[in-house]
Amino acid sequence: MADSDERVLEVKGLVTNFYTYEGTVLALDGVDLFLRRGDTMGVVGETGCGKSVTARSILRLVEPPGRIEEGEILFRQIDPESGEIETVDLLKLSAEEILKTRGGKIAIVFQDPATYPNPVFRIGDQIAEVVLLHQDLSSDVIEMKIEELQDKLTQDVPAEKRSQIEEKIDYYSLMLQEPPPPDDKDAKKAALRRATQMLEMVRMPAPATIATQYPHELSGGMRQRALIAMALACNPAILICDEATTALDVTVQAQVLNLLNQLKKEIGTSIMIITHDMGVVAETCNWVNVMYAGTTVESCATEELFATPLHPYTAGLLTAVPKLHETKDRLPQILGTVPNLITPPTGCRFHPRCEYATSICKTEKPKLEELRPGHWVACFNPLE
Amino acid sequence: MSSNTILSIKNIKKYFPLTGGVFRRVVGKVHAVDDVSFDINRGETIGIVGESGCGKTTLGRTILRLLEPTEGTIEFDGQDITNLRGGDLRAVRKNMQIVFQDPMASLNPRITIKNSVGEPLVVNGIARGPKMRDMVLKLLSKVGLTEAHLNRFPHEFSGGQRQRICIARALALNPKFIVMDEPTSSTDVSVQAQTLNLMKDLQQDLNLTYLFISHDLSVVKHMSDRIAVMYLGKIVELTPSDIFRSALHPYTFALVSAVPIPDPRFAGKAQILSGEVPSPINPPVGCRFHPRCAFAEEKCWKEEPELRDTGDGHLVACHYAGELDFGSSAQLDYAQAVGKQDAQT
Numbered sequence A: 001m002a003d004s005d006e007r008v009l010e011v012k013g014l015v016t017n018f019y020t021y022e023g024t025v026l027a028l029d030g031v032d033l034f035l036r037r038g039d040t041m042g043v044v045g046e047t048g049c050g051k052s053v054t055a056r057s058i059l060r061l062v063e064p065p066g067r068i069e070e071g072e073i074l075f076r077q078i079d080p081e082s083g084e085i086e087t088v089d090l091l092k093l094s095a096e097e098i099l100k101t102r103g104g105k106i107a108i109v110f111q112d113p114a115t116y117p118n119p120v121f122r123i124g125d126q127i128a129e130v131v132l133l134h135q136d137l138s139s140d141v142i143e144m145k146i147e148e149l150q151d152k153l154t155q156d157v158p159a160e161k162r163s164q165i166e167e168k169i170d171y172y173s174l175m176l177q178e179p180p181p182p183d184d185k186d187a188k189k190a191a192l193r194r195a196t197q198m199l200e201m202v203r204m205p206a207p208a209t210i211a212t213q214y215p216h217e218l219s220g221g222m223r224q225r226a227l228i229a230m231a232l233a234c235n236p237a238i239l240i241c242d243e244a245t246t247a248l249d250v251t252v253q254a255q256v257l258n259l260l261n262q263l264k265k266e267i268g269t270s271i272m273i274i275t276h277d278m279g280v281v282a283e284t285c286n287w288v289n290v291m292y293a294g295t296t297v298e299s300c301a302t303e304e305l306f307a308t309p310l311h312p313y314t315a316g317l318l319t320a321v322p323k324l325h326e327t328k329d330r331l332p333q334i335l336g337t338v339p340n341l342i343t344p345p346t347g348c349r350f351h352p353r354c355e356y357a358t359s360i361c362k363t364e365k366p367k368l369e370e371l372r373p374g375h376w377v378a379c380f381n382p383l384e
Numbered sequence B: 001m002s003s004n005t006i007l008s009i010k011n012i013k014k015y016f017p018l019t020g021g022v023f024r025r026v027v028g029k030v031h032a033v034d035d036v037s038f039d040i041n042r043g044e045t046i047g048i049v050g051e052s053g054c055g056k057t058t059l060g061r062t063i064l065r066l067l068e069p070t071e072g073t074i075e076f077d078g079q080d081i082t083n084l085r086g087g088d089l090r091a092v093r094k095n096m097q098i099v100f101q102d103p104m105a106s107l108n109p110r111i112t113i114k115n116s117v118g119e120p121l122v123v124n125g126i127a128r129g130p131k132m133r134d135m136v137l138k139l140l141s142k143v144g145l146t147e148a149h150l151n152r153f154p155h156e157f158s159g160g161q162r163q164r165i166c167i168a169r170a171l172a173l174n175p176k177f178i179v180m181d182e183p184t185s186s187t188d189v190s191v192q193a194q195t196l197n198l199m200k201d202l203q204q205d206l207n208l209t210y211l212f213i214s215h216d217l218s219v220v221k222h223m224s225d226r227i228a229v230m231y232l233g234k235i236v237e238l239t240p241s242d243i244f245r246s247a248l249h250p251y252t253f254a255l256v257s258a259v260p261i262p263d264p265r266f267a268g269k270a271q272i273l274s275g276e277v278p279s280p281i282n283p284p285v286g287c288r289f290h291p292r293c294a295f296a297e298e299k300c301w302k303e304e305p306e307l308r309d310t311g312d313g314h315l316v317a318c319h320y321a322g323e324l325d326f327g328s329s330a331q332l333d334y335a336q337a338v339g340k341q342d343a344q345t
Helices: A051-058 A095-101 A123-133 A138-154 A159-175 A186-201 A207-211 A220-232 A250-265 A278-284 A302-307 A314-322 A358-365 B056-063 B086-093 B113-123 B129-142 B159-172 B189-206 B217-223 B250-258 B299-303 B330-344
Strands: A007-020 A024-035 A042-044 A066-078 A087-088 A106-109 A239-240 A270-275 A287-292 A293-302 A367-371 A375-377 B005-020 B025-041 B047-049 B071-076 B096-099 B179-181 B209-213 B226-231 B233-238
Touching: A007 A051, A007 A270, A024 A042, A024 A051, A024 A066, A024 A270, A024 A287, A042 A051, A042 A278, A051 A066, A051 A239, A051 A270, A106 A220, A123 A186, A123 A207, A123 A220, A138 A159, A138 A186, A186 A207, A186 A220, A186 B129, A186 B299, A220 A250, A250 A270, A250 A278, A250 B250, A270 A278, A278 A302, A287 A302, A287 A314, A293 A302, A314 B189, B005 B056, B005 B209, B005 B250, B025 B071, B025 B209, B025 B233, B047 B056, B047 B217, B056 B096, B056 B179, B056 B209, B096 B159, B113 B129, B129 B159, B159 B189, B189 B209, B189 B217, B209 B217, B226 B250, B233 B250, B250 B330
Parallel strands: A024 A293, A042 A270, A042 A287, A106 A239, A239 A270, B047 B209, B047 B226, B096 B179, B179 B209
Antiparallel strands: A007 A024, A007 A066, A066 A087, A287 A293, A293 A375, A367 A375, B005 B025, B005 B071, B226 B233
């Protein structure tokens, strides 16, 4: 397979601007990143560096005054029948096609579990809605009917009826090979059944009860798990977690991260994790993209990034966090603050805060280059 | 109370009533802070950690009498301030200040920085007019801001700068004691490092005492001389700063283990605590941690453990403290690995 074939998602030179009254916010200035099939990829950076805008751009969820101006977002799917790889540019899809992709093939879990599930619908119904929209439920309906009949068989039924039921089961089993389209009522029932299965998959205790509850009846961690269940309900090729654990307490965060790691193994979804926490990246990701002020500054395998960061910003970010096992009097700090993106610095956007900046950094924008095999950096004076 | 103690709280309780029904009758109580006692020494930083809803913020506010304690006594600088009122309370409050979590919410958006920081000076009749301006300028320079910032409004600053303005305002009356309520939880890591460094510098220069509240274990560990771990309104462990190696309470150990390790080689090895924090309206009987504790035995849900000294001022509220074997910890393995690496280089 070619190198590009295993990249299920590839973002090239993405530019997204926001046209506000105060001026044009140059939120994304040529973002490059890719997600390999089966990987967990992290996008890290500080507030306002464009992590969430990148995620929203991928799903075409950028709303006015924002606009995606340039770039390509390539999504490579494996055709289930021919096994061939099909490449589509998400930015060129029609509104109808993107609706099918969003939620069905690429799903997202947002940051705040308190605002995202709709408070007036039951958890189960909300998950079922996604399933109904995106999935073919015809075989599910037949399976459900067979299950119901088999349930009946376990009870006390007269011998004559028993043979009738068995006959029916045989009939349905034959139908399984070429299931007819279900009617609405059956489809809804099947979707709810799938919802309960999803809740079970995300390790919810008593999934059938949870499915009939409203979001306010669940705790933060449970709600976040319900959202993950909702996102995974259609077996998406890509799951994007936008700060999915930021609002949770550490002990609950550990539970959710552990769950994500396990689910990835079970269903083989590629995951993109957006976070500001290097610890979360180390815990879950095997590839990292570091972003600063709307550009990708470094991209490599997680272990390599932690061992030998090449970009001065990444190195600063890694040392600025207090660590549990260390006793230090002062923390090394990155001077200054994140720039205003209406008037971003010229050249390399990090140069005003960089100790290694030279004159070229002020005038020219560094390109993301592969300095070492599998290690991309956008810097004129990378660390050694 | 020795002369070295600046603040001493004894059996502080804070319950919030829950009302319900047509007549708004009291139908229950939220046990936000339940029987907490400790002393704070002059010049030290005491850290308070715990998950959301454990009562750490309520405790900080109760100490400052921003909330009335339901029970218990607060002694500040040798004076019982539990029942002070009016002018007496105001006089004491000059010496104790608070920095809140969200700097945007705690600065009035329509008032310039000069007036925001100078307000305590005016209210207490210390300075006004040009004299106040000079004093404000001195305060701002302490936190790294300049004259150019004086007449700006809060929205013109970044998050980190706003938090510094709040710190400058807290310093206006030369307090001895400051409660830092999650001061860096809304800032980014690079700015967080700046703010933490600033707070440490100020503490040395001005001989301040801090009560540092945060949910981030690494930050508390970095800042504090002693750490109190709270769970459902109670202190379960109060340790000298090395919480990370010397945890005796199973909850502290679980909390330490849940912190993501910033090294991919140790990924996925954290011990994970099941369940979530129970409701503080009906806290579990006996030891409040027993439903989530891997080591819980019959005694744990029958008797409530007391906070006892295990030596060197290390207090633990667990029946089996010191007898439990927590097993290996990814955090400790990581620390050892890093230690070895540092020794080599």
